[in-house]
Amino acid sequence: MxxxxxxxxxxxxxxxxxxxxxxxxxxxxxxxxxxxxxxxxxxxxxxxxxxxxxxxxxxxxxxxxxxxxxxxxxxxxxxxxxxxxxxxxxxxxxxxxxxxxxxxxxxxxxxxxxxxxxxxxxxxxxxxxxxxxxxxxxxxxxxxxxxxxxxxxxxxxxxxxxxxxxxxxxxxxLRERWRRAVLAAVLWVVLFGLLASVVIQVLRGIQTQLRLWTAPIADVLYAGGALSVAGVALVAAAAFGASLLRTSGRRRRPLRRRLDQLPDTSRRLVRVAVLAVLLLGLGLLPQILGSFLSEVLNIAGIFLLMALGLNIVVGFAGLLDLGYVAFFAVGAYTTALLISPQSSLGLGWVFWAAVPFVILASAVAGLMVGTPVLRMRGDYLAIVTLGFGEIARLLFLSDWLKPVFGGAQGIIRIRDITIGPVELRGPQAFFYAIFLFVLLATYITYALQDSRIGRAWAAMREDESVAEAMGVNIVVAKLSAFVVGAMLAGFGGALFATKIGSIFPHSFNVIVSITVLVVIIVGGMASVPGVVVGALVLVGLPELLREFEEYRFLLYGALLIFMMVNRPEGFIPSGRRAQELxxxxxxxxxxxxxxxxxxxxxxxxxxxxxxxxxx
Amino acid sequence: MAQNSLTPKGPLATKRALQLPLVDGFLWLVRIAAIAVILVGAYNSLISMRLSGQQWRDLVVFGLAQGSVYALIALGYTMVYGVLRFINFAHGEVFMIGAMTGFFVSDALARTPLWLTQPFLALLIVLICCMTVSALVALLLERVAYRPLRGLPRLVPFITAIGASFFLQYAIAGLFGVGVKSYPGVPALSGSFTFLGFRILKVHLLVIVVAVVMMAGLYLYIEKTKAGRAMRAVAEDQETARLMGIDVDQTIARVFAVGGALAGAAGLLFGLVFGNVNFFSGFLPGIKAFTAAVLGGIGNPIGAMLGGLTLGSVESLGPSLVLVGLDIPSAHQLKDVVAFAALVLVLIFRPTGILGERVSEERG
Known part of the structure; x- marks a missing residue:
């Protein structure tokens, strides 16, 4: 730019x-x-x-x-x-x-x-x-x-x-500063209008949960589900003012730097306090959001889990995998087979007992897809993985394997996740399970990013031949990217299966792979914050505004073209990736x-x- | 590996020397397993005589008709790949738009007396409409989505093409509805005749003839005309072609237009053979045609034609020949699995195609 x-x-x-x-x-x-x-x-x-x-x-x-x-x-x-x-x-x-x-x-x-x-x-x-x-x-x-x-x-x-x-x-x-302020005001008004139901729910939820008087704010801002005149004025003024303040030139030192200069003990104290507040907020989040918004968040969370996995394969290692949904399906079917009493195995285990098998099955699936495509690059790899994804779906659907996977009828009566005696039933409780796995995936992502293998991936992404010449073991690097990505998608599938309670092969369409791809490309390849925001906006928003559903993939397609032409590094890019592009x-x-x-x-x-x- | 001073040494090299045979061994295992499955299946089903000779011949004819549709689409992939070295993933949608246009125009014409009195003139009109619309869509696509990205890493235009593919699909769904559109019947094309023991439906004959004419036309266009020579030059080396005074942008646009027109024709033929079309019809034929293009050696028009015919026959014969022989129930349900398996196997084991001209591992 x-x-x-x-x-x-x-x-x-x-x-x-x-x-x-x-x-x-x-x-x-x-x-x-x-x-x-x-x-x-x-x-x-x-x-x-x-x-x-x-x-x-x-x-x-x-x-x-x-x-x-x-x-x-x-x-x-x-x-x-x-x-x-x-x-x-x-x-x-x-x-x-x-x-x-x-x-x-x-x-x-x-x-x-x-x-x-x-x-x-x-x-x-x-x-x-x-x-x-x-x-x-x-x-x-x-x-x-x-x-x-x-x-x-x-x-x-x-x-x-x-x-x-x-x-x-x-x-x-206008001068740039004022222009930005006007744009910010318009943007925030539209955002508040679009997210009316969320803002109202959050304000009411805070009042009922925390006994703060926030619900009247909602009544002032909104009238009949749309921003009122007073609401427009308030939001616009706030955004305008904030933008002007932000660009006022007398910029204070960034918060992070000021924190770094604190003595060690107070720094630790600040860190603990921030963490506590964050955890408290997240613990209360499903209660504040209510059951519908929690459900939306859960769906976005499952996609986020997959997106974090694909981010490792595509963003870190540069291997464009279009059949990513296959791993999601493997995770979901493994879970369903093991924990549904009505599956062909009829085991009816608890969820946690199935987790090791989910990991194992998706790792094997990752190896099976990864090994044949070791020698491929770029677009051919994408097409082959797409083929693998479709084969997986068609096999799950087929009458041939119906005795095992249930064909088009799928597998039903998948039991809820239990923690000790507590059953995670309903979207609000389920949020915690999803959150746990997302946290795990984020940790894995950050841990791998700067590890030896993470640097090998980055080198491979930038130039495979040079990386190999410099001693990066391409076979190990590629296979490990596929395996880690597959495991995260497998977790996503496992959660998906228990959340829905029944799975059908039609849920594992190529469109899922594309959705995940759009999330990481719009958010920013190889950038974790980008992927998080991407999943919330691109998956959460269409769930929230149901009338979007029909046009969802139209918008995804348009977004993909727009991003590639105008901002191939994504909206919240990772620095290194942006540099390459x-x-x-x-x-x-x-x-x-x-x-x-x-x-x-x-x-x-x-x-x-x-x-x-x-x- | 010859033991000379250049052989890598040290612990890493030893590790790798152990790993590579593992991978290669796995690939060989897959290769052998695939061949074994095919042989056993074919042997069993031929022995069991579950299908009569007539039925086999029917399948062959159907495979050829289907294959010529694939071949026409594959030409678009292969030409674009030859010139720009990227997979135009949205080409299947260009084809689908051709089929849609075919539906609307033939639906309108079927209400006029022309449809009964002069069916071939009517079909010619439909064909021209399909080709024009598809060519225009392909041109638009090139202008809006691909031209700004020329010279970037190859994955960038490829991802754009995926976006374009979904955009076009859902744009069509939004504008014209998601329902299946049924082509009006063409009375002149119903019925069949027998030739050398092959029972050929008239529709299939028409499809094969039109496809062959188109391919011959394309061959002449590429080999004999100035524009065709420009295309070959650009495919060979863009920079040199530019220095020789060739308008590269225009040539590339022309490649897209020609490929789009062929896909449009394929769309009409597809509609005539299968009778209906909806917004998602482009996806599978697109992927299969891409397989055909790779099978024939991508970048090579003749190869695309051969690959299309081969893939059409494999897809039509495969389920009955291999899967039935393996006692897999409702084998025709798995016809797309056969096509995708063919895709995966071809890309893994023979990415250079039958004619083996281009290398898929070229640096992009």
Missing amino acids: AEQAIPAEVLEAAGPTLLPARGVDLRRSARLGLTAGGVAVFVSANGMVEAFSKRDIVGPISLGYAMLLGVALGFGYLAGRPPQVLQGFAAPRPGWRNLVGGLLAGAVAGAVMAVFLVLIATFEVRRIFLNIGPELVREAPRLLTVGQDLGPGLALIFGLATALGGLAGTLHL HEEDMAQDAWLRERAADEREADVTAPAPRKAGEG
Whole structure:
């Protein structure tokens, strides 16, 4: 992200010899407008706007409308943004072009949308496009024309899109600090609107569990499940203020450094206190969240477990495994066979007795998949593992192995996990089991990351031949990555089986592998915090907002493309991985920073360059 | 290994010298087991005479028809791989979109008298629509998803392609519904005739003929035209091709368009043979066609054709020949297992394909 990494001041500081850069390119704005129109038409035609129109997020604005408004605002913002600053050019001055760029994009998008509306109002296309129903434009709610007739509706849409585009374009006239504050405010308002049910539940839960008076806050913020006017004002003001404070320049020393300077005993005390508070919070979490949100968290937790495992295979070792669901299935079936009294083995063990066998079975599965693909690289490996995953699913499904695995009927009556006499029944109790395993997986990940084998993986990921030449044992490194990854997925499968209580081969579709892959790619390969956030957002959010379910994989696909084109290192990247993917950018930034520093030494009055962006 | 001064020494080398034979031994074991399973199964089922000669011949014809569809799709994979060295995972979806287009256009045409009076003209129209739409989708894909990523590590565009594949699938599901779309019947294509003891359905004949014509056309296009020569040059060496004045971007776009058009044609043929299509129809044929491309030696169009026909026959004959012989119940349920097993075995043991031109371990 060179354009973010080099703040304008740096370039100005680089000296008067720089050529002025061009401002906003209007042709690009028009193109962005066309794209925006296409996106708006697409989400209208595939029924997203309609499906999301039932959930109000901010006042009367439903999620569906918010999406359309967001398209206009987002693309207007992009269209008004000055182009990337190249080496040797000064940053362009903000001016009327930013506004016009945004306006133009908005107008083009509005026009495209208007044409679409006229078309679907005149032609009956429902036979082909199933989701373009009469209620979009012709009949009662008239969703897309905001309840108006076609004529006024078109004018309204066009005007609104243009205005919003322009508004977003003018944001670039603000100084960066203020612009960030505005963006933060918008983002937080949307977030609070989207997560209304979570925020309300948490605030109420805190009141009932901890007897703090937090429930009235929920009543002030929300009215009828959507942010009220007061809520918008409060959230926006808080986010705006926080952003301004954060960028105020008089930055205090980072917390961590201040902690490091404390004497040993107090440091230990702080650490213990933090840990205690964290554990207390996590212990109370399921009670505060209630049973539905705990369930959502559990599902996200199972995927997180798998994602941590795949992170080792893909993120650390660089082996793209698309059949990862096979290990998940092996774990689930092993558990089910051993602890369900109705399985073909009919043993009916307790969960913990099955755990060693789950480890064993998934390790063997990992070896079986890993050994044949030892000599493969990259995409061929991905396809072979995909083949393995599908074979596993088809075998579990087949009539041939039905006496063992139960065929399409699967295995039912899998018993709950017990700890001594206590049964972990219900999502709130189950949370603790999942949390335990996630903690274990996180520990394993961190422990392996900097171990000898972790460094061998990193070397192998960067260049296999060189790593081998340097004495990394490729066979051991690859197989151990597969085995560790398989074991974590096996744990995920075991928990999944006991959580659901019955397993069917259809749960182990290739789509699970893809979901896990999306989680680690969006979160950031090889970065544990990224994977955690990725799992919570990408798996938790669709569970929370049920209407997303139908469009979940559409969004995953779009996200994968977007991430690879724009941010291949993920949103919360691991430093090393980002370096691999952006070597050239990094080199260029370093050169520019150096040069700016040299100039500054020569001219002391120049403003100090800030630390380069977060990328 | 010859004992000379270059042989690695020391504890690590000894360990590795012990490990490699283990892995190799395992692979040999898999190889021998696979061959044994195939031989025993084939022997048993041939001895048991559970299927008559006529049924075997039917299976062969069906395998060839199916295989020519795979071959057409495989051409798209192989051409893109030849030029860009990456697996266009979304190619199966381009094929599915062709089949979808085929459904909508033929559904519309089936309401007109043209469908009965001039069925082949109608089908030609449908074919052109399918090819155009698929080619456009492939072009769009290249422009939006792949072009910005050229030159990055090979896994980056591959992951993008996975994303594109799912995006296209669920975009189609959202726009046109998830239901199965049934092709209208073509009266002129119902029925069969017998040729040299083979009973051939007319649909299958049409599919094979169209596929052969397409492949011949493609062969001429690649070998004889200027654009085809440009493609071969770009496949050989992009930088040199650029220096020779070839517009590399345009050539690559053209490769995608041609591959997409062939996939679109395959989509229509698939619809005619199997009768229905839904948003997920592209996944399995896509994977199988990729297997076919590898089987024939990826990057090699002739190989893709051979690989497609081979894989189609294996998939059609495999369950009856091998699995029935092993007394596996409802063997046809496992037809996809056969295809995937073929995929895995081919990729592990013969990644260079039958014709063995390219090496899968090339550095990317």
